[in-house]
Amino acid sequence: MNYEIIVVGAGHAGCEAALASARKGHKTLLVTGNINNVASMPCNPSIGGSAKGIVVREIDALGGQMGKTADKTHIQIKMLNSSKGPAVRSLRAQGDKVTYPKEMLKELQNQENLDVLEAIVEDLIVENNKIGGIVLEDGTKITSNIVILTTGTYLKSDILVGDTRTRKGPNDEKPSLYLSDNLKKLGFDIIRLKTGTPPRLDRHTIDYTKTRREDGDSTPWTFSFDNEPLYDIEKQEPCYLIYTNENTHNIIMENLNKSSMYGGYVEGVGPRYCPSIEDKVVRFSDKDRHQLFLEPESLYYDDIYLQGFSTSMPYDVQEKMVHSLEGLENVKILKYAYAIEYDAINPLQMNASLESKIIENLYTAGQINGTSGYEEAAAQGLIAGINAALKLEEKEPLILKRNEAYIGVLIDDLVTKGTMEPYRLLTSRAEFRLLLRHDNADLRLRRYGYEVGLIDNERYTKLVDKENKINKLTIFLQENKVTPTKQINEYLENLNSAKLKDGITLYDLLKRPEIKITNICELFDIDYSNEILEQVEINIKYEGYIKKTIREAEKMLNLENKKIPENLDYSEIPNLASEAREKLIKVKPTSIGQAARISGVNPSDISIIMVYLKKKGC
Amino acid sequence: MNDTIVAISTPISVGAISIIRVSGDDSINIVNKVFKGKDLNTVNSHTINYGHIIDKDKIIDEVLVSIMKAPKTFTKEDIVEINCHGGIATTNKILEILLNNGCRLAEPGEFTKRAFLNGRIDLVEAESVMDLINSKTELTRKMAINGVEGKISNLIKELRQSIIEILANIEVNIDYPEYEDAIIITNNILEEKLTYIKSEINKILEKSENTKIYKDGIKIGIFGKPNVGKSSILNALLEEDKAIVTDIEGTTRDVVEGTFILNGISINIIDTAGIRKTDDIVEKIGVEKSKKIIDEVDLIIVVLNNNEELSNDDKEILEQTKNKNRIIVINKNDLERKLDIKYLKDENVITSNTLNDNGLNELKDKIIELFNIGNIEEKDLTYLSSARSISLLKKCVEIINEIDISILNDIPVDMIQIDLKNIWDILGEIIGESYSDELIDQLFTQFCLGK
Incomplete structure (x- = not known):
């Protein structure tokens, strides 16, 4: 058997990678340990969230799948931060853990050029540091030009509960026992990470009178730029809010040594943004309660996800802890919480294209690169899929910049700074987040999707049309003036806006905080769709800050355009600080800009490199 | 570009x-x-x-x-x-x-670096440019430590800490919108915090004493009874540097002021000639005036007569200036000592005769020692870093003023955050501390977040 591209693992990264590669016309094989587990959501049932929701939009803009499948299957959706500025709005949906994977599997099975195989991969075929295919558990070899590893948390994964450690993957799945050792043999630096998941509860045994109900938005939303809302706004599933109490905290403190974490049974590094409940109680001992959310996992079974309560306590302690919670006194635990430890590769060994620096034509994406989260995984999968295909086509890889996409921030952070804990995207990681908005993901990225061949002509024409309309309306507002007539001033007075003394452009009028673009539409009988109005309004109202951000971004790009040759030997450069030298050799930055972002590399080191490069005539 | x-x-x-x-x-x-x-x-x-x-x-x-x-x-x-x-x-x-x-x-060596990068210097010089950058960086590091040392550096650290707490709070509001334990930072709250930040920055600006000396010079007041030799001391100091002595118009025409340069630092010296107890009106004016001068000056020179016992006027002057930086000149040392010097233990004392050359130099050395303005050639770097700090601090104040306008214009907190972050970065630049993941670290230290 021979394929152009083999994707190992069919989680969120694997699905996007395989679809992108196949859609670009390359013969692709997707290997999964369990076909019923394709695109499963082993932890939180939600898709999107702060920053992550914008990533889903970016995936969609580039021609990926996650947003479209989420739109089809979610059971609740809301816009986070709708009361804040446009830069930080982000969608979050409660996915359905049954229908999302089902729909994704359908998508895979209906995809031309794509085969799905149920098997465990234990080794890679490598010759002269170049990938040649994979070896299955039973010894079968399948050859390919490119392999993309998207193995998630399955590399040598251990499930931890109390003092017990069992070698298996999430949901009792089979782990990959040898692949990470084989990667180590090939020269990869393997790191050990840890994460955890809370207990699942029987929805029929919860006393909802003691909870606070949290509903979805009454405005319709979609992740995808191509979908109309596909759900019934009235029929969204609610979530519920409850709190821990003194009793819960006492139980935890009394049993602290029984948890895997505090009992000393854990070696992996856990994420700070996802601490276990015992961590929260210990580290924030002054708090007398912590928030917990009850989130439905699916319409098709009874599990409720107890968000905020991940733990590695033994089962009997978990029973006590859960039953101490108000509303859960009589609850039935369907699945106990656990912590999971797994191997990942140090992402400093990847190029920004997600091709490894060690083995040619080997790409990695998702949790194997040290990230956490479905969206982060899907985004990397999509980029790895696109870049693997571009490599076959002998084209330049698609590398998104930090001012273009959260996906760019994510990958640049990984390959430049590396990570010591499972990496999660946060809006605060994006220095140009004002440019990286939910609303403009298509304007930022669709053109790239079109260029790589994942966005068709029809959708591309729609984008161009949108851009034209935005320009047209902006010019109209710049060129047309409003004069201080009686009618205008009365209108302004009604809006608590100062009267006009002289004529001003509509553009300047819109800068007044109390004036909305809809007011101007009303006054001048302007008819554009909401998405056009939204873009124009944001651009004008926040022009000052947007310009400021663009200036900062240009400074960065300036340094980004100063390229460093791939084979630069840092040990040859005199006067570099030794810490900087060490880091530079490891990261092998492609530009001066990237080099400057490495922690431990100081401005003087950058100067020295620039002078050295100049001397070498680069 | x-x-x-x-x-x-x-x-x-x-x-x-x-x-x-x-x-x-x-x-x-x-x-x-x-x-x-x-x-x-x-x-x-x-x-x-x-x-x-x-x-x-x-x-x-x-x-x-x-x-x-x-x-x-x-x-x-x-x-x-x-x-x-x-x-x-x-x-x-x-x-x-x-x-x-x-x-x-x-930056150190930057002109040379640009000359090189723009192709102005030939290849042979490249190595030396790199050495230059390297060695000067060390110097800069020392300079940064010298420049805003101790108190000021700590003040900036504290200020940065309070800013990063606000920033982390804003970030938590954005990244964890449902998290209840963090207060929601609104423009109103921000305004309050900014007033605080601004006053802190102004305080730091004021406290840049070191810089103040380089910029505004040192103010010295000379105190002593009439005929004790104040004028000759003043003239000795001023004449040598050909400074101008001017009569300052005032009610009593009794204050003489002049300026001379010591180690590049401008020294403004004030003679309080007429401050003494005569009639009631002048006494009143004199006392007020001398108090004002005592408050204003950085250093006081008290001149006493070696040949007289400590008078009540002398005692009063010593009492009034006891909390200030002061040098005591015991004049007329050619005459018999009648002055009881046991009062003057632990003081900076110079004994002289109407400030002859030795006495003059001793006095100057004392001033140099007290204000740490020796080795000025080396120390110029200290000032440079202070000038840089001050211009950066002023930039922060400017940004805060811009934020005030943004708040008036209802700009959302998450955008104003960009400016606040900028202030925090600039402050970090001053004390040479900036570390890109500091904010994210703070986020998880300050708030209890998680799924």
Whole structure:
């Protein structure tokens, strides 16, 4: 058997990678340990969230799948931060853990050029540091030009509960026992990470009178730029809010040594943004309660996800802890919480294209690169899929910049700074987040999707049309003036806006905080769709800050355009600080800009490199 | 496109002429903004132009400005050189004005680096450029430590901590919108915090004592009974440096003031000739005046007569100035000692006769020691870093003023956060601390977040 591209693992990264590669016309094989587990959501049932929701939009803009499948299957959706500025709005949906994977599997099975195989991969075929295919558990070899590893948390994964450690993957799945050792043999630096998941509860045994109900938005939303809302706004599933109490905290403190974490049974590094409940109680001992959310996992079974309560306590302690919670006194635990430890590769060994620096034509994406989260995984999968295909086509890889996409921030952070804990995207990681908005993901990225061949002509024409309309309306507002007539001033007075003394452009009028673009539409009988109005309004109202951000971004790009040759030997450069030298050799930055972002590399080191490069005539 | 850099390119000392060099695309434009004379934008390249450097219409110095347009310059960029009168105060003032008008203080070796990168210096010199950058970086590091040491550095650290707490809170509001334990930072809350931040920055600016000495000089008041020899001491100090003695108009015409330069630092000296107990009205005015002077000056010289016992007037002067920096000159040491010096234990005492050469030098040395203004050539770097700090601190104040306008315009908190983050970065630049993941670390330390 021979394929152009083999994707190992069919989680969120694997699905996007395989679809992108196949859609670009390359013969692709997707290997999964369990076909019923394709695109499963082993932890939180939600898709999107702060920053992550914008990533889903970016995936969609580039021609990926996650947003479209989420739109089809979610059971609740809301816009986070709708009361804040446009830069930080982000969608979050409660996915359905049954229908999302089902729909994704359908998508895979209906995809031309794509085969799905149920098997465990234990080794890679490598010759002269170049990938040649994979070896299955039973010894079968399948050859390919490119392999993309998207193995998630399955590399040598251990499930931890109390003092017990069992070698298996999430949901009792089979782990990959040898692949990470084989990667180590090939020269990869393997790191050990840890994460955890809370207990699942029987929805029929919860006393909802003691909870606070949290509903979805009454405005319709979609992740995808191509979908109309596909759900019934009235029929969204609610979530519920409850709190821990003194009793819960006492139980935890009394049993602290029984948890895997505090009992000393854990070696992996856990994420700070996802601490276990015992961590929260210990580290924030002054708090007398912590928030917990009850989130439905699916319409098709009874599990409720107890968000905020991940733990590695033994089962009997978990029973006590859960039953101490108000509303859960009589609850039935369907699945106990656990912590999971797994191997990942140090992402400093990847190029920004997600091709490894060690083995040619080997790409990695998702949790194997040290990230956490479905969206982060899907985004990397999509980029790895696109870049693997571009490599076959002998084209330049698609590398998104930090001012273009959260996906760019994510990958640049990984390959430049590396990570010591499972990496999660946060809006605060994006220095140009004002440019990286939910609303403009298509304007930022669709053109790239079109260029790589994942966005068709029809959708591309729609984008161009949108851009034209935005320009047209902006010019109209710049060129047309409003004069201080009686009618205008009365209108302004009604809006608590100062009267006009002289004529001003509509553009300047819109800068007044109390004036909305809809007011101007009303006054001048302007008819554009909401998405056009939204873009124009944001651009004008926040022009000052947007310009400021663009200036900062240009400074960065300036340094980004100063390229460093791939084979630069840092040990040859005199006067570099030794810490900087060490880091530079490891990261092998492609530009001066990237080099400057490495922690431990100081401005003087950058100067020295620039002078050295100049001397070498680069 | 390179930003425009500035540095003082002559060693700073009491020397006659200092040269300030500016290089970059905007150099002519920036200097033109603060230059009174010909329009520098229109003069020919490689010309020298006479005029004045002004700051908000006030003339700072009479200067010669050389305009050298790219590419025939040292850095292959537009270069402007300002030849101004020497002395630390003026040179630094001009530097500060340029920094406030859009120049950036050059990094060590940056002119040479630019010259090299722009192809002006040949390859042989490359190694030495790198050595230069390297060695100067060490110096910068020391300079940063010297420049805003101790108290001020700690103040900035504290301020940064309180800013990062606000930033982390804003981030938590964004990244964890449902998290209830964090207060929601609104523009109103932000306004309050900004008032605090602004007052802290102003406090730091004020407390930059070191800088104040370089910029404003040292003020000294001379106290003592009539005929104890104050005037001759004053004249000895002033005459030697050919400073001007002026009579200050006042009710009693009794204060004489003059200025001389010591190690490049301008010393303003005030003689309180008429402060003594005569009639009631003058006493009242005199006491008020002397109190005011005591408050204002950085150093007090008390002159006592070796040949007399400590009088009540002397005791009163010693009592009034006991909490100040002071030097006691025991004059007329050629006469018999009648003064009981047991009162003067633990004081800086100089014994002299109407300040002969030895006494004069001893007094000067004492002043140098007290204000730590020795080795001025080395210390010029200290001032540079302070000038840089001050211009950065002023930039922070400017940004806060911009934020006030944004708040009026209902700009959302998450955008204003960009400005606040900028302030935090600038403060970090001053004390040489910036670490890109600091904010994220703070986020997880300050708030209990998680799924």
